[in-house]
Amino acid sequence: MEKKLYAIGEALIDFIPQESGRPMKDVLGFCPKVGGAPANVCGAFTRLGGKSEMITQLGDDPFGDKIEEALEENGIGTSHVLRTKEANTSLAFVALKEDGNREFSFYRKPGADMLFSKEKVEADWFKDAYALHFCSVSLGDFPMKEAHKKAIEAATEAGAIISFDPNLRFALWENLEDLKKAVLEFLPLAHVLKLSDEELYFLTGEDSIEAAKEKLFVGNVHLLIYTRGADGAECYTKKANAQSKGKKVKALDTTGAGDAFIGSFLYQLYADGVTEADLPELTSDKMAVYLDFSNRYCAKSVQKAGAIASYPTMVEMEE
Numbered sequence: 482m483e484k485k486l487y488a489i490g491e492a493l494i495d496f497i498p499q500e501s502g503r504p505m506k507d508v509l510g511f512c513p514k515v516g517g518a519p520a521n522v523c524g525a526f527t528r529l530g531g532k533s534e535m536i537t538q539l540g541d542d543p544f545g546d547k548i549e550e551a552l553e554e555n556g557i558g559t560s561h562v563l564r565t566k567e568a569n570t571s572l573a574f575v576a577l578k579e580d581g582n583r584e585f586s587f588y589r590k591p592g593a594d595m596l597f598s599k600e601k602v603e604a605d606w607f608k609d610a611y612a613l614h615f616c617s618v619s620l621g622d623f624p625m626k627e628a629h630k631k632a633i634e635a636a637t638e639a640g641a642i643i644s645f646d647p648n649l650r651f652a653l654w655e656n657l658e659d660l661k662k663a664v665l666e667f668l669p670l671a672h673v674l675k676l677s678d679e680e681l682y683f684l685t686g687e688d689s690i691e692a693a694k695e696k697l698f699v700g701n702v703h704l705l706i707y708t709r710g711a712d713g714a715e716c717y718t719k720k721a722n723a724q725s726k727g728k729k730v731k732a733l734d735t736t737g738a739g740d741a742f743i744g745s746f747l748y749q750l751y752a753d754g755v756t757e758a759d760l761p762e763l764t765s766d767k768m769a770v771y772l773d774f775s776n777r778y779c780a781k782s783v784q785k786a787g788a789i790a791s792y793p794t795m796v797e798m799e800e
Contacts, residue, residue, distance in 0.1 A: 483657050484611035485558070486526045486747060488519035489536040489639070490619040491594045492552065492562070493571035494544050495736055497786060503574040505584045513544075514736070514787040515551035516573070517594075518616045518648045520537075521707065521737040525720060525744025525778070527556045529798075531751055534558035535630065536606075537718060538597040538625075541569035542699075545593065555789055559605060559668030568593045583735070585652045598624040599631040607632075610641035611751050612673075616648040616741070621665040633670050639763050642750070642757045645671035646743050657683075669700020672757050673750075675743045678709045690715060703760035708742055716768040723765045725772030728780040737788025738779050744792075745778040746771055770774060 490744035494510035523533035535557050539545030541564050548570065552559050571592030576584040589595065589691070607613065613636035619625040620655065633643055647664045654660040664684060674697060676684070690707045697705055698719055705717040711729035750770045780794065785791035 482609050483532060484751065486523060486533040486612050486614065486751070487607065487610050487636065487796045488523045488533065488614040488679040490519035490615055490625070491517040491571055491592070492537045492539065492548050492596070493517040493534055493573055494547065494591075494593065495788065496572065496574040497734060497736060498576050499795065501577040501581045503576060504578055505574065505577070505586055507757055508576050510514055511574060512770050512786075513543065513547070514790065515548050516737060516788040517571070518618065518646065518737075518740050519614060520548075520557070521740035521788045522646075522744040522747070524555055525792045526748045527750075528750050528792045529745060529795050530749040532558070533559055533750050536561040536602070538563040538565055538593045540564070540593040541566045542647055544570050544572065547700060551789070552708045557676040563597065565593050565596060565602060567596055577734070583648060587650070587653055587688070594619060594691045595623045595625050597623070597628050598782075599627040599772055602628050602631045602635065604635040604638070606643060607636040607639040610636050610639050612642040612644050612740070614644040614747065614748055616646050617660065617667075618648065618650055618653060619662050620667060621654070621659070626663070629667070637670070640757065642673060642760070643671045644673040644675070644741065644743065644747055646675040647680055647684065648739065664696040668697070669702065671702045672749070672760055673703050673706065674702050675708065675739070677739060678707070681707070690717070703757070705745065705765065708739060714742070714772050716772055718761050718763055720761065721763065721765045721768065723767060723768035723772055725776050729775055730780045730784055732783040734791065735783050737791065740783040740788065741792055742775045742779050743773045749774060
């Protein structure tokens with residue numbers, strides 16, 4: 482039985498600005514692209530040759546149609562993509578400011594994905610799961626949070642690797658302490674944890690990954706991936722570590738870059754047959770190979786617009 486990557490959470494429409502260097506209020510036009518971090522991770526994994534399944538809920542609206550069609554066109558399984566009339570499909574507007582940082586505005590009060598309940602999750606979905614990936618966007622106080630807990634429990638029992646990229650979106654939370662509390666609640670359930678340099682201090686109160694490691698290797702966490710954008714990435718187990726220098730390129734659109742990184746990293750683990758039990762024993766040399774590939778994967782993706790649409794295939798990686 483061929484194993485698959487499952488991801489649970491939001492699939493939404495990213496409205497990408499048609500021009501860079503402007504704050505949100507001054508952008509004159511936006512282009513709709515299918516996104517949402519968990520869906521993006523499935524996209525990277527599938528573009529490289531794996532199989533994936535998205536677990537989410539969309540509105541019974543044209544944007545829901547657009548997302549479902551795009552997932553199918555990109556080879557992402559939609560058997561567990563539900564539709565509802567109770568809320569519209571979530572939307573996210575993105576602006577790329579002069580300093581290179583992104584500005585977000587979400588239309589999701591509530592979004593259809595937020596109303597996905599635990600009763601809709603079935604344990605036998607995960608019989609063929611290689612890994613289950615999730616983020617923090619769907620961990621607020623609404624039904625999807627409980628659906629995450631049920632999915633994580635079922636996937637863990639099925640022997641899958643649990644992967645967590647907090648992918649913090651401050652604009653979605655009225656109280657940032659609630660965001661921090663939610664992330665720290667779910668962190669010990671993950672085997673693989675990915676953090677960016679922008680997220681480290683908020684979650685740990687530490688400025689360096691070396692000082693923060695003790696707070697991050699909790700519960701089931703075996704592997705810590707620390708990304709620093711164009712400055713590269715680092716990888717840690719309790720026994721070994723590795724670093725990889727970033728590949729500097731002229732970025733057209735950084736949307737989904739972090740998702741490309743973890744999606745391509747999970748694909749390499751899958752391709753090498755790495756199981757949850759193998760993660761603590763990964764060598765520095767092997768982790769360095771994974772980091773180098775994922776850095777190159779990100780560098781290629783940010784030179785094109787959009788998220789999933791920008792992700793290279795394995796053939797393109799070898800060119």
